[in-house]
Amino acid sequence: MKSPNKSLFTFLMVSSTYMVASSSNWLMTWMGLEINMLGFIPLMFVKDNSSESQAAVKYLVPQSLGSTIFIASAIISTYFNNLQILMVIAMCLKLGVAPFHFWFPPVMASLQLTPAFILLTWQKIAPILSISSLNIFLIKTIMPIAVISAMWGGIGGLNQTDIRSLLTYSSIGHTGWMLVSINANYMIFISYLITYILINSSIYSFLTKEHMKSHKQLFSSKEEMSSLILAITILSLGGLPPFTGFIMKLLVLMFTEAKSMIILGLIMGALTSLFYYLSLTFSTLLSISKIHLTKKQMISKQTILFFLSQTLPLTLTMYFF
Template identity: 75%
Template sequence: MKSPNKLLFVFLLASSTCLVASSSNWLTSWMGLEINMLGYIPLIFMKENSSESEAAVKYLIPQSLGSTIFISSAIISSHFNNLQILMIIAMCLKLGAAPFHFWFPPVMASLQLTPAFILLTWQKIAPILAINSFNPLLMKMTMPIAAISALWGGIGGINQTDIRSLLTYSSIAHTGWMLASITSNYSILITYLFTYILINISIYLILSKEDMKYYKQLFSSKEPTKIFILSITILSLGGLPPLVGFVMKLLVLMFTETKMIVIFGLIVGALMSLFYYLSLTFSTLLSFSKMSFSKSRMIQKQVMMFFLSQILPLSMTLFFF
């Protein structure tokens, strides 16, 4: 992203998301989603190779299809209320929620690290806020999709060895939790969404410096601090108590208004996701005790502050509840 015109597309991403968040009608939401899509596609081209062109096409087609279904169902629903469910399908297609996630893993596999993390994080905000603006009856119709996404994200990541594929299926699972948080308090939805984004940003900052592709490369790093922080962050993303990722899911379970079968699906999907995250980091954390930190006390302080930042939200939650 060295060329100055990339800043224009970053501005389009931010402004289009704000447009969707502040819209009061379906037409304005549709315009914001279209601008968001058109602002992201040029950011895909980091090295301008054939795989990025393929990823751009694979991203454009389902996003355009979702936008077409959304605006068509919004117009037709003024005469036929039963067709409003197509608006949910359109937004879940844009989110990459299961079972409408067919485009998501192939696109992630072809992207460079920076646009991949933009797709994992920022590109989820506008569709989630659009779904949150639906009436309560439509919101409850998304709950089966939430359970399916959590289960599919947990199942799909079990046999993955590529870090990007793990993050892709983790994103599908977290999309299910975001959809479940829509029926709860609005502040919980925003808290979950932005905490998920911050956890992914911390993973991105480490992966961008190390150029890691497979999980076995986690053990090859010569900096034990970086290994430990990445391991704790991944476990927090999986929802291991008492880390901040567990607090996010605990708040959703406490305040969501959905059926028990959906909650059961969310919990089982979270356990599956936590299983492959634990298998990913278990060897790393065991070998961590053999590493020497006697060279620098500052490293110890950094690790301790990071670990406390992951545990602090749980203590605050127990204090207030």
């Protein structure tokens, strides 16, 4: 695909997300979601091979189904308010949260690294903003879905060896936490979303530099400082204290109005995902005393993104709270 076309579809994808965020009725929200989907699908083709075509179809079908359910329930709910729950289910299908995640891992496994990280980060913003605009009663009904997603995200990543599969199930778990954060406080939800995107961007920056696929290659870089930064970033994504990922989860637990069983499920899912992140980074953390810092390593792009992901969300949280 030529660069001007790619720029056009990127503009459509980004502008449609802002359209969803600023919409005042369900019709505009639905139009923004459709434009967002149509803008992202051409960006999925990097090498134009058959696996990307299969991924595009696997992405298109559930997204179209979710949009159809959403607009149908929005129209019918004018007469039957009880059917608004279908709008929540439609957005959960578009987000790929458990138990509606059947399309998410196969699509992620077939994509190249750049569209895969767009799907992990930017493509979550529009559907989750649509959920946050619902009334508080409907938001409370998605708490069981949120806890199932958080627990499944931890369990599903236990036996994974591919980096994208690990990040896929991590995304499923974090999406469950984001849904609970909507019920806690809107600014906590925004801060959690920014934290998640920044941490994933830091990991993406390292992976594009090293061209890695298996978890065994993750920390085989000759630059020891880069391996340490990647290990800390992954542990922050898993929610290890005292990193930013843990602090954001702690804020969600402090301000949420969810029941104790929901909170217990979230904690169990987070601990399970943290287990395989710790086993992934254990050897690198043990060799921390052997790492010698140089000026070039300290000012690399990966280092800058790492410090942004660890400090910017905390600054936003302190500003609003």
